[in-house]
Amino acid sequence: MKNQLKILFGLLILLSVNFLTGCYEHFPLDQDLTRTQNTFLNQDSVKVQFPKIIKDKITVLAMVYTHCPDICPMTTHNMFLVEEKLTDDLKNKVKFVVISFDPNRDSPAVLKKFAEIRDLSFKSWTLLSGDEQNTKEVMLKFGIKAIPADSSYDENGELSYNVIHTDRISLIDPEGRLKANYKGSTAKIETILEDIKYISEH
Amino acid sequence: MNLLLALLLIFSNPSDKIKIVDPWMRVGAQGQATGLFFKIENNSDKADTLYKVEFEPAGMVQIHETYDAGDDMMGMREVGQIVILAKSTFELKPGAHHVMLMKLKQDIKKGFVGNVTLHFKKAGKILIKAEAKEMMKKQSMEHKH
Numbered sequence: 001m002k003n004q005l006k007i008l009f010g011l012l013i014l015l016s017v018n019f020l021t022g023c024y025e026h027f028p029l030d031q032d033l034t035r036t037q038n039t040f041l042n043q044d045s046v047k048v049q050f051p052k053i054i055k056d057k058i059t060v061l062a063m064v065y066t067h068c069p070d071i072c073p074m075t076t077h078n079m080f081l082v083e084e085k086l087t088d089d090l091k092n093k094v095k096f097v098v099i100s101f102d103p104n105r106d107s108p109a110v111l112k113k114f115a116e117i118r119d120l121s122f123k124s125w126t127l128l129s130g131d132e133q134n135t136k137e138v139m140l141k142f143g144i145k146a147i148p149a150d151s152s153y154d155e156n157g158e159l160s161y162n163v164i165h166t167d168r169i170s171l172i173d174p175e176g177r178l179k180a181n182y183k184g185s186t187a188k189i190e191t192i193l194e195d196i197k198y199i200s201e202h
Numbered sequence: 203m204n205l206l207l208a209l210l211l212i213f214s215n216p217s218d219k220i221k222i223v224d225p226w227m228r229v230g231a232q233g234q235a236t237g238l239f240f241k242i243e244n245n246s247d248k249a250d251t252l253y254k255v256e257f258e259p260a261g262m263v264q265i266h267e268t269y270d271a272g273d274d275m276m277g278m279r280e281v282g283q284i285v286i287l288a289k290s291t292f293e294l295k296p297g298a299h300h301v302m303l304m305k306l307k308q309d310i311k312k313g314f315v316g317n318v319t320l321h322f323k324k325a326g327k328i329l330i331k332a333e334a335k336e337m338m339k340k341q342s343m344e345h346k347h
Contacts, residue, residue: 066234066235067304068278069228069230069304070278070300070302071268071276071278073228073337074297110234113233114231116231117229119312119336145275150277150278154261154262155261158305160262160304160305162278165276165277166275168274185276185297
């Protein structure tokens with residue numbers, strides 16, 4: 001009888017552990033981003049604190065540079081597609097943030113133009129430009145690498161350069177916890193939408 | 203006689219051997235960069251080479267390729283030229299080869315139609331018109347699968 005009770009008790013513990021881990025297995029990450037704040041200027045040159053500005057929102061975030069003709073516009077467009085396909089009940093719960101890892105060229109005004117030409121709404125989108133230190137700290141938080149490469153000079157002697165960079169979209173929950181990363185330029189829109197829905201329901 | 207002349211014109215026109223299909227450019231803001239994309243159909247028996255592209259509203263134009271740099275990183279590099287093998291099609295598309303339009307002198311907004319000159323070693327100059335879009339619909343649809 002004692003042995004049967006022990007087996008039953010063991011089974012209950014196993015089931016509990018399985019249930020609890022199952023709850024947290026939906027997302028591969030659970031990184032608290034709120035331990036430190038970083039200062040940035042938004043597209044209107046207003047000083048903001050990140051991640052304070054995304055508090056209580058589900059956030060879809062990417063780090064890009066506006067002189068990128070291919071990957072970064074694809075990533076931004078994928079975020080736009082996510083927004084476009086959000087159900088009405090989620091539209092006010094989700095925020096879209098773009099942070100430049102090339103702040104020397106991406107001033108707030110440049111970021112604003114980048115957004116405007118793509119019809120991004122500043123009601124739901126915020127674009128951030130920071131100094132080198134704050135930019136580097138946020139890149140570290142998100143595991144983003146950006147290496148200037150392939151530079152050339154135009155006929156006026158002005159330097160142009162490309163950046164080899166991490167291609168990523170990140171998903172952050174309303175408590176400021178990084179939950180998932182996706183390949184940015186080839187992200188599966190439906191997967192991100194499903195994950196946003198999951199966060200909103202749990 | 204007229205028919206003969208017309209036939210001569212058709213067969214002597216080098217652009218018949220090189221056909222540009224579905225040209226489009228991505229929107230871009232003044233001062234920034236964007237990409238130009240199209241398919242090149244080489245219907246001739248010889249390979250041809252795209253070696254130069256001109257687009258007046260851009261301060262600098264280069265032929266580029268986007269490549270996977272490993273570790274979830276993507277890079278971009280100038281390739282100088284693209285060889286299109288005989289009887290084959292080469293596609294310049296997002297995430298791959300593209301024409302990089304840099305230092306834009308004006309906003310390239312949705313619906314803008316730009317005149318672009320493509321220079322081929324054999325076919326010579328080919329003029330095309332490319333409309334500005336954010337992303338080809340086909341690309342967006344592909345994300346669903």
